[in-house]
Amino acid sequence: MATVVSHHLISSIASPHSPSNSKASLFPKEPFNLPIKFRQNRCFKIEATTASQTPVLDPLLSPSKTTPHKKKSNEASLILIRHGESLWNEKNLFTGCVDVPLTEKGVAEAIQAGKRISTIPVDLIFTSSLIRAQMTAMLAMTQHRCKKVPIILHDESEKAQTWSHVFSEETRKQSIPVVAAWQLNERMYGELQGLNKEETAERYGTQQVHEWRRSYHIPPPKGESLEMCAERAVAYFEDNIQPELALGNNVLIAAHGNSLRSIIMYLDKLTSQEVTSLELSTGLPLLYIFKDRKFMRRGSPVGPTEAGVYAYTKRLAQYRQKLDESLN
């Protein structure tokens, strides 16, 4: 039952190290559960901690323990979801980083995606700073059987951090931190943003537009090439997300076509040729298992009613088992 015990550790999110004292000063200790690398990048003020390696999701239940990062498991799940239809997809406009929301269909796609991953553990969620990805994550998680509450972390200012502080240990344990990062945004489409795809072809020529859309390193005017998008998305993944997986934390990333294929390029070691022809379905979650520092692609979870989900790994089968048992 060792694996089940480790599940227990995984699913409890205790507050990190030092005296978790609700009467602490207004001085914002690290907002609960903020990933360590993320904290360092943003230069948060952090109280003296036992080790810089202290994991974000302290696997230890008792606050008095000071031992740092015990790996919870030698395996972690990584789920990637590309958001569904947005209002500009529907109108056939180039969207890029314009913050356009989902259509009703996009909302339904998100909920459907949530049903498919409802029995796969999630400890931490990363999204872009755009609402269509954030909504996708929130809507998907309404379906999750663990019934934990996703909470979006705010670090735009000290005030935002203090104001969003949670003062109950138990509540924190029942929460899943959501980290919003612009580095996971869609590829920035420069001067094409807001333009109709047809008009753009008329204005610049079909050839040119095709080049911008499908080449690896040619950016549209004032925009990003896929290469540039990949650079900032993969860097973010390596610095902030991979360390969490290495600690055994299960991660969900809700993002966009180009930021996700960039990450997949990294996970699957694709060439630039291969990535430009990679199409990601919207709303279909992709599962990877991170183990022994390797990423194993496991396809798309089919949903809780199918026995297929048991086949991914024994650990996931046990997680599923635990969920079933807790119902009885």
Added chain:
Amino acid sequence: MSTAMSYQSIYSFVSQQSSTISQSSRQPLLLPTKCLKIDSSLCYYTSRRKRNLSKIETISSQISVSYNTTLLSPSKNIIPDNSQKKSNEAALILIRHGESLWNAKNLFTGCVDVPLTEKGVEEAIEAGKISNIPIDVIFTSSLIRAQMTAVLAMIQHRRKKVPIILHNESDQAKSWSQVFSEETKDQSVPVIPAWQLNERMYGELQGLNKQETAERYGKQQVHEWRRSYDIPPPKGESLEMCAERAVAYFEENIEPKLAAGKNVMIAAHGNSLRSIIMSLDKLTCKEVISLELSTGIPLLYIFKDGKFMKRGSPVGPTKAGVYAYTKRLAQYRQKLDESSEVICS
């Protein structure tokens, strides 16, 4: 046909309400008083605020006659009046978000950024019954439950304009979110997130179970924090403090838009909204603490001549009731009906 004639002159001033986030000028609705020639039935429903169905039907059939001649004839430009006169009236819609995951668990939420439940999502979509009331700009808090409520409600809006959340957290965020098509901008409604519209910050109670808190601090004390006007929970805001920053934001950023004739929707929280309502309705502290706002039910105010008139809750597009709010709104609704007919033909 004299009444038809007077309508004709009124409607020559009717303009397309084009909301933009660019600098292009909006051609708002102009209703010069002399044209309000006072058809007694018009006065009846605007001043008495009664919804008289039969009168509305008569009026609307007359309206459609003149609309056809002024707006739909091919030679006529849909953007008529260049005089840049602003509307002397604007709509203000307030929506309190629906159930959040912590509401469902009975935890004090405050400024913790907790999302909506499925029920809250449905409430937001249901709030889309404001689909016949013009919206030019949307303000929300910086919390996702309010933002989701705003964009979900707008999915139903008949103008089919696209809400776009503005980003100004950094120069890069600003330049990256730029839109390069004028036409697209015209079809957009800017959404402005503001922390000043956040829920009241509940300090050390955030995340606590309501029952536990009562056990820890005593029912009396908790009741005081929750229901008094000026007593804040530890490290939190009192309603007074919340009202201060919410109303200040409203006066500095939202009221000027209304004064310029822009129709505004605010999607926010129980306490930030009742603070604003306190200001709009000139309530006393006593009155505001006993004011309860239903979730997901839009409240309509009309801003006119520097005053806010409360108009209750829009009942939805199938009921003629919405016509009764003001003539301007009736015309807006008419125009929506017309344009959907044109599309079908």
